[in-house]
Amino acid sequence: xxxxxxxxxxxxxxxxxxxxxxxxxxxxxxxxxxxxxxxxxxxxxxxxxxxxxxxxxxxxxxxxxxxxxxxxxxxxxxxxxxxxxxxxxxxxxxxxxxxxxxxxxxxxxxxxxxxxxxxxxxxxxxxxxxxxxxxxxxxxxxxxxxxxxxxxxxxxxxx
Amino acid sequence: xxxxxxxxxxxxxxxxxxxxxxxxxxxxxxxxxxxxxxxxxxxxxxxxxxxxxxxxxxxxxxxxxxxxxxxxxxxxxxxxxxxxxxxxxxxxxxxxxxxxxxxxxxxxxxxxxxxxxxxxxxxxxxxxxxxxxxxxxxxxxxxxxxxxxxxxxxxxxxx
Numbered sequence: 001x002x003x004x005x006x007x008x009x010x011x012x013x014x015x016x017x018x019x020x021x022x023x024x025x026x027x028x029x030x031x032x033x034x035x036x037x038x039x040x041x042x043x044x045x046x047x048x049x050x051x052x053x054x055x056x057x058x059x060x061x062x063x064x065x066x067x068x069x070x071x072x073x074x075x076x077x078x079x080x081x082x083x084x085x086x087x088x089x090x091x092x093x094x095x096x097x098x099x100x101x102x103x104x105x106x107x108x109x110x111x112x113x114x115x116x117x118x119x120x121x122x123x124x125x126x127x128x129x130x131x132x133x134x135x136x137x138x139x140x141x142x143x144x145x146x147x148x149x150x151x152x153x154x155x156x157x158x159x
Numbered sequence: 160x161x162x163x164x165x166x167x168x169x170x171x172x173x174x175x176x177x178x179x180x181x182x183x184x185x186x187x188x189x190x191x192x193x194x195x196x197x198x199x200x201x202x203x204x205x206x207x208x209x210x211x212x213x214x215x216x217x218x219x220x221x222x223x224x225x226x227x228x229x230x231x232x233x234x235x236x237x238x239x240x241x242x243x244x245x246x247x248x249x250x251x252x253x254x255x256x257x258x259x260x261x262x263x264x265x266x267x268x269x270x271x272x273x274x275x276x277x278x279x280x281x282x283x284x285x286x287x288x289x290x291x292x293x294x295x296x297x298x299x300x301x302x303x304x305x306x307x308x309x310x311x312x313x314x315x316x317x318x
Contacts, residue, residue: 037211043209046205046208046209047209047210049205050202050205050206050209050237050240051206051237051240051243051244052196052240052244053240053243053244053247054247054248055243055247055251055252055253056251056252057247057252057253057254063251063252066252067252067254067312075243076243076255076258077236077239077240077243077255077258078209078210080236081210081211081212081236084210084212084214084234084235084236085210085211085212088212088213088214088216089213092214092215092222093214093215093216093222093225093226094214094216095216095226095262096235096236096262097261097262098259098260098261098262099235099236099258099259099260099262100257100258100259100260101257101258101259101260102256102257103254103255103256103257103258153226
């Protein structure tokens with residue numbers, strides 16, 4: 001399984017068009033990169049295994065209801081992983097510098113979540129290209145579930 | 160395998176001593192909760208599978224070196240998952256409200272990382288107990304790799 005995973009990831013990386021072309025790595029201000037995902041129970045279980053985070057909010061309906069939710073919720077940090085995933089799929093090799101996260105609404109298993117990443121600052125300093133992105137997750141079209149910002153180094157002129 | 164995972168998690172949750180005792184859920188200011196973990200290549204592969212984040216920084220040594228690192232790095236958001244993991248293992252049912260993350264140094268596969276979580280503000284408002292934690296990851300004892308803060312709701316007086 002390990003070898004299959006490595007092969008799969010190897011294919012994903014190859015198909016991500018990793019390029020040394022700096023021009024291609026500069027995002028346009030205002031362009032919004034979007035990705036939609038439904039987090040399943042299997043995702044919650046797999047994320048708990050790799051993060052070792054077995055907060056009963058994610059596995060025990062009664063605990064989730066005691067906390068004011070209608071059911072078990074998806075780990076916030078798993079939902080937030082959509083941001084570096086979107087950024088790195090568009091800008092392979094991007095390095096994360098900071099991320100702020102405000103968890104405003106719960107994400108329930110099975111809900112369709114749309115993550116939006118929008119460059120709000122792009123600048124070049126010496127040989128590095130920096131970008132700051134507004135990062136948001138929405139459900140049902142317009143309910144903000146996670147808000148925040150990410151700053152990244154997108155490219156290096158060292159070819 | 161899915162059923163085994165669920166049984167494992169069920170045991171973990173049972174052993175987490177989920178309690179409705181509010182007193183037990185209030186952290187002491189200045190107490191530092193610590194956890195040490197070494198992230199393996201298998202962790203990076205599993206995290207990539209569940210997050211769909213296959214940034215070549217984590218799989219392609221040349222890409223990592225082009226970005227100025229000496230080797231492939233662990234996903235920052237995987238390392239940062241130590242914070243909710245520590246908080247929820249001490250305060251089962253804790254709800255994350257915000258997290259700030261500054262990724263200051265790379266984490267390489269195989270490095271021993273110590274996460275530290277320290278309550279800096281604890282307050283009770285209506286039926287909820289809030290806490291703000293300083294959240295840091297260190298390597299080699301004193302090299303700060305991730306800095307930030309988390310704010311949480313730790314307990315509900317609705318028993």
